[in-house]
Amino acid sequence: MARFKLALAATTAFTLMAATSAQAEEGMWTFDNFPAAKVNETYGTKIDAKWLNHIQSAAVRLSNCSASVVSPEGLVLTNAHCVIACAQDLSSAENDYTQNGFFTAARTEEKTCPGQSAEILTGISDVTKDINAATSGLTGEAFVKAMNAKASELEKAGCGADQTIRCQVISFYQGGEYKLYKYRRYSDVRLVFYPEYKSGFFGGDPDNFNFPRYNLDAAFLRVYENGKVVKTPNHLKFNPNAPKENDVTFVAGNPGSTQRLMTVAQLETNRDLLIPVSQLQRSELRGRIIQFMAQSPENKRIGTDVLTNLENGFKVFYGQQLALNNPAVMDAKRAEEAALKAGMTAEDKATFGDPWADIAAAQKDVGDLYFPYFFLESAPTSSSLFTTARTIVRLAKERPKPSTERLPEFADTRLPALEKRLLNPSPVEKPLDQIQLEFRLLKAREYLTADSTVTKLLLDKESPEALAKRLIDRTKLTDIAYRKQLMDGGLAAVQASDDPMIQWALKIDDEALAVRKQYEARVTGPTRIASEKIAKIRFKAYATSTYPDATFSLRLSYGKVTGWDYRGVKITPFTDIAGLYERATGVEPYELATSWKTAEPKVDKSKVFNYVTTNDIIGGNSGSPVINAKGEVIGAAFDGNIHSLGGAYYYDSALNRTVVVSSSAIAEALKTVYDRKALLAELTGK
Template identity: 50%
Template sequence: MTQRSVYLATGMICLFGAAASPAYAEEGMWTFGAFPTEQMREAYGWAPDKAWLDRVQAASVRLTGGCSASFVSSQGLILTNHHCVASCLYQNSDDDNDFLKNGFTAGNRAEEKKCAGQQAEVVTMISDVTADITAAIGNLSGEALTKARDAKIAAIESAGCPDTDTTRCQVVTLFGGGQYKLYSYRKYSDVRLAWSPEDRAATFGGDPDNFNFPRYSLDASFLRAYENGKPVATPAHLKWNPRAPKEGELTFVVGNPGSTSRLYTQSQLAFEREVRLPVTVATMSELRGRLIRAMEESPEKNREGLDLLGGIENSLKVYIGRTKALNDPAFTAKLAKAEADLKAKSAGNDAIGDPWADVDAAMQAYRSYYLPARFTDPTGDLYNYAQVLVLAAIESAKPNAERLPGFTDSALPLTKKRLLDERPIYPWLDELKFGWSLSKAREYLGPDDSDTKLLLGKESPEQLAERLVAGTGLADPKMRQKLWDGGLAAIEASDDPMILYARKLEARQRELKQQIDENYAGPLTNAGAKLADARFAAYGDKLYPDATFTLRISYGQVKGWMERGNQVPIATTLGGTFDRATGNEPFDLAPAFVANKDKIDPSITYDFVSTNDIIGGNSGSPVIDKAGTVIGAAFDGNIHSLGGNYGYDPALNRTVSVSVAAVQEALETIYPAPNLVKELAGK
């Protein structure tokens, strides 16, 4: 779900006990192995069986760029959102061909464009490895705990996926350490863009319409998975069903919600409200301002900065929305009550003890480390390349069990792909981000702080950023490949200024990680396991874990809601776009809509709402009907869903999706792609 709006009215969000008690109504981002079949059958008189769930799981796709998707043909065709492919459009654009602005349609498969850093993954198996990891942890604490846990995770992942060319294994922590699951994936590392509309077609209404409904957004695109230079055969795919949704019908959203904080304790929420969110909102707001000013300097910079600006604005609005939610007394009172209820039910259970006090102590300790850890890790693509190269060289020389996460055998292929895939780097843009992050480090840490002196020496943030960006050769993928292949010897011999800078920071970054593991991450893992035990003891196993960007399924129905005494309709139509247009940004029509106005069927359902419980990361998730066919792609939530990170209200929270009926009309009339039309029809 794209996070594009931040308004949150006081008292809008209601928590229905997600932090402690069983889910109600349509609440829940459920794992496939714990789908609440009986709960759904009680509510609706029907629930999917295992065969239905297995078919849907096999067609669901995780995009490592942070979105969800689904296979919709037997030839590797993937449906997702436009905003999920915006970076791919951006990467393939230049001053002569602005695919982000103008859209892209491949005339044939040879014209489909590679998406740098993108990987498509399909879950093939989910295994419970809780016993193995908890045995490895034993009675350990602090840094020793995190090392033992990470070593066991590395071993499990390596054993589970010895073929790292086509498979990926990932151990996922659920319930804060109460469960550990091994997710095995079939991966496709060659992902290409097949079709995408004009940016304005997807972003019509801009910020004023974000997290609102009615909506008029064609937020849909198609990718294709390749292997060995050929489209992947995908017999397990969803049937394309370009029909209008029906009010009250059952809907399922299957995807990979990014993260939620519905299980946070009061001290964790306090840290968010008092430390992390204020810093994030303030610094990101300044980055947005710096970027907008720079983009105004030329049409080229405006194009080159647009993708980053969209990401900043989306994220900024999320954090502002969360800030407002956690400063709403009525909302936070419900969160506090949920915790108090769980504490009361856990009183006297000696096996659980008082994990809340342990979390309090860990969070207090983390306050000392948070700002140094945050600001000694500068922002910038070129710096990130240098950091990855330095760490990969050091970590690859170690046994697998001793490496940092991200550099183990199972994780290294994706790390390498993201490092070496060719994509454009704009020096002015990287210098802007790098200088901004260094400036904020000096501001928050202070000019006399030892970490500030380590970061800057005697240079100003802007001087240092200019020198390093201008002097590095890491924008060249051949240079990155050479340093990667050369290993530690090549890194130690390199005189590239960005490599030298990353090496200078590496020791301090490791020191901070060690302190955080000892005083925060380790204690939090132990406490999280006890809190999970408390929840299971109090409420049984009919619970869902916080989102972890792993495969989940939510169920609901196509349904509007009451807004200020008025019933909000379930859907909009394509024709409504023309009525809503004003000719002024952001309500200006996409050129292809103008050109094809007389051809477009105005009655076709455009966007619609449902009660499905989703969060960021669900962007591109297929909306599936009872028959198991795809009728939409989720791309947003309504204004009431802004508190979804902390709780769900079935009366008000809604998922916003684009209808595949509208996508079909676009493929036939607005952005013609006859080959895709035939493919989707199974011809």
């Protein structure tokens, strides 16, 4: 970890991300505001509306990642780490697909990924005026409620009752714009190909967010509808040849979240409160999961996905913390903020006041409410069975209300996906679930103290260990039929249930919702109102020459294949298959999968394995197609280098790099290592 710290702490010379214009290659651009003219002038490309529409029609948003359609028969390329949960859900003690891989020879062998969906964006419409009209003059909780109600109304009007279409109102520029995104939704997504864990995540946590890399972080899915393969004539062509240095590249995907437009006060809250607390908890939980996995081979099998996600998250936020602790980063943010304020006219000041001060005032309320809100309502790492219980309880409460009056996650347009998640047949590993629920309860008592009313509500007179064990042992929520019975029976059935997890969720729900209501009134509402004002100030100064923060919505970035220089050392942009064998030590995480050991005499070691580009991406982009100027897929983005971890807050073109698994490595692996010639033929059309 020491060298990671040095790497980020030394990033003091990054170009000031002035609000006036983005750096070259910076930006996660929406498809309706992509700077095609600038890109064409810079790179000699011929990007036009037809090119953009073609890419958009084949870009896929999965439940947790990005992907692309790469054949006329619904074949979808993504990362192996994006489907590890599917592989684990389909596994058993006898068939461990996570560790051993999942390989099909015929479509009859393809298996549905529980809970997975695939969405393709089909339309974008501006609904800013509608949202602004609905929220005009409102503050606090009333503002949030009106905004959510109007979004629900617009989504319902856009999609109706058609469950194959999903509509989503998305906020851009911190509330400066609202767009209605319309998706074609596929709920039957099947696993076609997933490599062994040792291949997809070769190098493990030590190599994560580093380069050089040697990962076959690629997997294939297929979309079905009504039991039949979906025909996809608008797919992207797969080019099995690696790009060359300085070739232009595009990444089409769904970056999850950035905070580049946050105010300095918000960034300070992240730095001083939110990230440190979450990191302490990730660190301790990681230790508990490692200890659990060491107890037996079965525990190791069921804990792999959880540990991988924890370790990845820990390193991500470690990098973000270092970025925010870097004086150069915060100075640049202060300068950016000062430039916006200095450009305000007297009329602007009269109209907008000081929205930065309003957001700064809300940060005190974040501090006051954060721990009750976190442990009662929003803790991200917890028992899946408790999450199921809470969702069933709230569904029973919310469904009788008009859609516009419900909590936003229970609006009519969101119910099909929610109900699918509740009836997801993925196996629940109770021992692992118990560890996570117990940990949440232990931390609640630790942070809130034993005398807190929230702690007493959560625990009554039980210990965290005893309560977690009782709830997990005795719940019937692992039974999908029982879940459906409760969902169909409504609030009466839920209240009459003797399931201890359901009863516990009922017990704490009123207080959890009350804390949520306070948070929305004192933090979310005031922050959103002030952010909209800042967005209008920014638009007045720079129009839409800048890009919005990431919101897990479809974006397009541009860049080129190139390495970087760091402290006098030049990092070349490519690795080859030969390097994989040289890096292998025979001991995890540098142990070769048996398939790669066997294939060594015949594999073409000169093929490019991984490469890096200057594309601007963030978490959520995993699985995104990397595309050349012709619109062909030449790889799948799967990571960033260590410097890119500050990408949540700024982009540094000198150091930030996207790490890609090359199409040449994918093709060579399918052909020589795994003997999936039919899959390769479908992929290449040969």
